[in-house]
Amino acid sequence: MRIGLLGTGPWAEMAYAPALSAHTELDFAGVWGRRPEAAKALADKHGGLPVYEDADALFADVDAVAVALPPAVQAPLAVRAARAGCHLLLDKPLATDVEQGRAVVEAVTAAGVASVVFFTARFQPAVDAWITEHADGAGWFTARAQWLGSLFDGDSDSPFAASPWRREKGALWDVGPHALSVLLPVLGDVEKVAAAVRGPEDTVHLVLRHVGGASSTVTLSLTAPPAASGATAELYGRTGTTLLPASSDGAVSALVRAGDALLAAVRTGLPHPCDAAFALRVTEVLAAAEGQLTG
Template sequence: MTRLRVGLIGTGPWATQTHAPVLAAHPDATLSGIWGRRPQTAADLANAHATTAYEDLDELFAASDAIAFAVPPDVQAPLAERAAAAGRHLLLDKPIATSPEAARTLAAAVAKAGVASVVFFTLRFAPPMAAWLADRSQEGPWFTARADWYSSFFAADGTGAFDSPWRADKGGLWDVGPHALSVLTAVLGEVTAVTAAPGPEDAVHLVLRHESGASSTATLTLRAPAAAEGLVLEFRGEQGTATPPGWGESGWGDSTDAFRSAVAALAQAAGGGKQHPCDVHFGLRVTDVLTEAERQVAARRASELPARSSAQAP
């Protein structure tokens, strides 16, 4: 199979630590060039991986068969739409956008162009987790499930890891919410209904119904106290309770191995092979669920304001 020429958009930590090194060494791909909003940073990253830095996006598109993205979601969506219109396959980051309009426009552009798409939901591509989820999806029926992400990226006593403006603004719902939805839907099927309630700080509690008839819950935050950090993933059904052995330890979500698998999935799809379930249309469905949850949380927080004001009045 001809190696897929993949251009990279982005020069931040993900691009530097994961995307560029994997693409430069992948057996199914060639890193055809890099474009970034900071030209000198793009040039430095390109030099480190023996490729070309482009200041013109159209030139990057011309040198590539596919484009990988490592930029914030609302920067990604319009650039990916341009890449699809140019006939380039897409390796997108999650979430694909933070508005349903932008996500729907991107999905329509992909469909119109007839290009392949893969969205990099890390856990769906990390080999151990992908295999574990596939096994659980074959067992069933499942009664309920739980997926909680307690992270402290922005807590006062946290590390500030992956500190970025869009994460600080959108919170755990949009950053770790896609991870929770990706693993829950892999086993229980698509989300048919969502109920969302706010917790402290950016915490959001979700109750989900799935097309299989099962229900699930998720708690999502980037501002948990550092001592309260942790991940929970479990499925419950007639066969008992299933949790990945050693869940939360290194390996289950290794980004390098996962991205390597995502590149292979895109190469296969671009070559006319099997399309991965985590495509742009799945990305759109995730955006729709998160948008509805965000709407409900905002409405509930707004309804609490008068009560809080009254309680604080002298």
């Protein structure tokens, strides 16, 4: 399956382009970026791939596109790609605006194309197995999740620290999708954002009520001290407690599996659990939380 890449930033360079190049069943067929010189540099790094000045020309030449762009840029391009008949490998968050996210889902549905949204943890085998094992279990009473990063710590040398959309939207939208991608398939959809309060810097605390009757608390930050950073989730129920397993898998190997998932969705016609519709639901929950924080 021929696939093109939209985006030339750090995430495209560090994760998407290497994964597309490494995948044995995807033909990495070209690059489009908002900065033509960066697109050429990335394309040259991966074997002198074609560089497209026009995204629609890329859509016409491929079967699928992968998108490594800020959410406000990703969503409109995903709509155009779907309407052109391209299957979609998208990044989280799908959008930070519910209407933009809904437009993507509507375009995917109307075009009959497949979609997979890359929630990193969901494509790590140990985490995926843990979710599968515990999603079918009854009796979960409550859960807690913490996604704490030090991206905006003064000593951070991360290439993502200067990301304008992350600076604007903070941890709620950057790491919030990761936490929800783990909690929702186990506890059920969020019935209500019961509380959303601010902590230090961009830290936010959420209290969620799930349709199955369970509750969860979520703490998100990109300004945690480095020694305190990390991601964890723990479930509490009739059988005791269980902790989300750690994973040593990096983003590239996880993205290769996301490529596998997209191919499977195309071949079978069956939606992947992390499709655009699921990602829209994540956007809706985070938008509800943002509304409480700014209200």
